[in-house]
Amino acid sequence: MRLADLTQHAGEWLRGEGPMYDVVISSRVRLARNLAGMPFLGKCTETQQQEIEQRLRTEVLAGPAAPEMFYVDVRAAGELDRRLLVERHLISRQHAEASHPRGVAVSGDETVALMINEEDHLRMQVLRTGFQLAQAFEDISRIDDALEQRLDFAFHSRYGYLTACPTNVGTGLRVSVMLHLPALKMTGQIEKLFHAASDMHLEVRGLYGEGTEATGDFFQISNQTTLGKSEQQIVSEFVDTMVPSFVQYERRAREALLAERPAAIDDKVARSVALLRSARLMSSDETMYLLSLVRLGANLRRVEGMDLKTINELFLLTQPAHLQRILNREMTPDQRAAARADYLRRRLNLN
Amino acid sequence: MKNQCDKCGKPATVYLTEIVGGQKIEKHLCEHCAAAEGITIKSNVPISQLLEDFILQSAGGEDEASEPTCEVCGMTFSQFRQGGRLGCPNDYDAFAKPLAPLLERAHEGATHHMGKVPHRADSGQKKQAAILRLRAQLKAAIADEDYERAAVLRDQIKEFESS
Ligand SMILES: [Zn+2]
Numbered sequence: 211m212r213l214a215d216l217t218q219h220a221g222e223w224l225r226g227e228g229p230m231y232d233v234v235i236s237s238r239v240r241l242a243r244n245l246a247g248m249p250f251l252g253k254c255t256e257t258q259q260q261e262i263e264q265r266l267r268t269e270v271l272a273g274p275a276a277p278e279m280f281y282v283d284v285r286a287a288g289e290l291d292r293r294l295l296v297e298r299h300l301i302s303r304q305h306a307e308a309s310h311p312r313g314v315a316v317s318g319d320e321t322v323a324l325m326i327n328e329e330d331h332l333r334m335q336v337l338r339t340g341f342q343l344a345q346a347f348e349d350i351s352r353i354d355d356a357l358e359q360r361l362d363f364a365f366h367s368r369y370g371y372l373t374a375c376p377t378n379v380g381t382g383l384r385v386s387v388m389l390h391l392p393a394l395k396m397t398g399q400i401e402k403l404f405h406a407a408s409d410m411h412l413e414v415r416g417l418y419g420e421g422t423e424a425t426g427d428f429f430q431i432s433n434q435t436t437l438g439k440s441e442q443q444i445v446s447e448f449v450d451t452m453v454p455s456f457v458q459y460e461r462r463a464r465e466a467l468l469a470e471r472p473a474a475i476d477d478k479v480a481r482s483v484a485l486l487r488s489a490r491l492m493s494s495d496e497t498m499y500l501l502s503l504v505r506l507g508a509n510l511r512r513v514e515g516m517d518l519k520t521i522n523e524l525f526l527l528t529q530p531a532h533l534q535r536i537l538n539r540e541m542t543p544d545q546r547a548a549a550r551a552d553y554l555r556r557r558l559n560l561n
Numbered sequence: 562m563k564n565q566c567d568k569c570g571k572p573a574t575v576y577l578t579e580i581v582g583g584q585k586i587e588k589h590l591c592e593h594c595a596a597a598e599g600i601t602i603k604s605n606v607p608i609s610q611l612l613e614d615f616i617l618q619s620a621g622g623e624d625e626a627s628e629p630t631c632e633v634c635g636m637t638f639s640q641f642r643q644g645g646r647l648g649c650p651n652d653y654d655a656f657a658k659p660l661a662p663l664l665e666r667a668h669e670g671a672t673h674h675m676g677k678v679p680h681r682a683d684s685g686q687k688k689q690a691a692i693l694r695l696r697a698q699l700k701a702a703i704a705d706e707d708y709e710r711a712a713v714l715r716d717q718i719k720e721f722e723s724s
């Protein structure tokens with residue numbers, strides 16, 4: 211498995227299936243760890259950073275999951291490859307844009323990504339399609355347990371796992387779900403959800419498109435605090451109460467829209483399909499906005515011939531780095547807008 | 562990059578893009594005006610905000626000379642306040658006092674870890690701190706071009722790590 215093989219399809223997390231997939235796009239857990247006896251990254255010399263990278267790279271690739279893992283030396287990778295990894299949610303923007311020695315180990319199905327020398331020495335991530343937080347947490351715990359057999363992580367009797375930023379200390383666990391909430395947004399109820407989330411000490415962020423602005427109807431909800439609760443507590447609050455209630459709000463809003471204003475929904479969906487199938491210039495933000503509505507239409511069975519897998523895949527494959535990789539040439543934003551529109555027409559006019 | 566609120570000119574914290582009739586509309590709003598528009602995005606209190614609040618609280622009367630410093634990595638508390646990232650694991654002890662209220666605020670009042678404990682936790686903080694100290698000495702030895710001492714220190718670190 212090499213980076214170049216990734217471009218043509220989407221990772222497991224965009225398969226568009228799994229529990230509550232109509233609202234929950236994906237589930238993600240992340241653990242932050244640092245090697246004991248080493249300064250945090252900011253105070254490391256370059257030699258120490260190299261030492262950390264080599265040490266962790268060796269251990270990570272020696273683990274039980276190793277045969278199906280591949281490693282990307284992010285410092286040596288070209289800009290397009292780094293952006294590709296960001297678009298696939300395998301590394302962070304920060305990791306892509308840094309300049310020190312660093313890398314990422316990725317499993318073949320892309321559910322596991324282990325970032326070395328991000329803000330902490332090791333940032334482990336498991337990302338799965340639909341609402342599979344419990345499964346994702348099991349996966350990541352297994353990886354962490356295996357690594358702990360061979361590595362000492364910085365740990366403090368009072369503060370738990372130590373991290374470079376004090377907001378991650380304790381469990382180092384960040385749990386999040388990516389939600390698709392078009393009906394709540396359309397009916398002006400998204401504010402209520404934000405209030406509910408903030409009462410529950412959750413963080414809500416828009417999904418970022420090409421710019422740095424939140425785009426469209428996708429929202430990522432994560433836990434804000436990492437200290438004072440056990441991992442199981444953090445996960446089960448999400449699994450048992452928070453996510454199911456958000457899913458229910460959205461489903462109710464969809465049902466109400468459909469009952470009260472079916473023509474309004476059908477019109478939005480049909481216009482989106484028509485634009486995607488015939489436009490000649492398409493920005494990535496507009497693409498995301500339109501695909502969101504088509505996804506809603508497909509979930510409500512108001513549109514023919516659009517399967518969720520294709521729609522999800524298009525969210526990814528129309529992003530700048532992917533588009534340039536698929537078409538195998540570098541393009542300016544204007545050229546991309548034309549190429550993106552072409553690509554969408556080709557993919558969506560097949561059936 | 563524009564970073565003022567479209568409505569009132571205060572610093573904008575909420576950035577939104579909406580596409581209406583194929584026209585892209587960008588909105589930059591402060592939290593207050595975003596709430597009035599019904600589009601608040603409640604975000605994690607960023608570390609920079611926590612630190613800013615903290616500085617306001619402790620402003621005045623603090624003696625720079627007596628400011629806490631980590632003897633292992635050399636990080637001072639004001640460096641941490643500026644950058645928002647700690648220098649090494651020992652900082653959690655070196656800055657224990659000023660860090661405690663900050664951690665409490667960042668974690669909804671929590672003061673202690675309640676989660677997983679590594680299997681090898683018995684290898685202990687003392688050992689971790691000792692290795693950290695040896696590494697600091699190693700760095701200094703290399704800076705002084707005292708390679709003999711550096712070699713000895715390297716061996717000591719290896720020994721500690723494999724014990
Ligand atoms: Zn304002």
Ligand SMILES: [Zn+2]
Nearest residue numbers: 631634649652
């Ligand atoms: Zn330190």
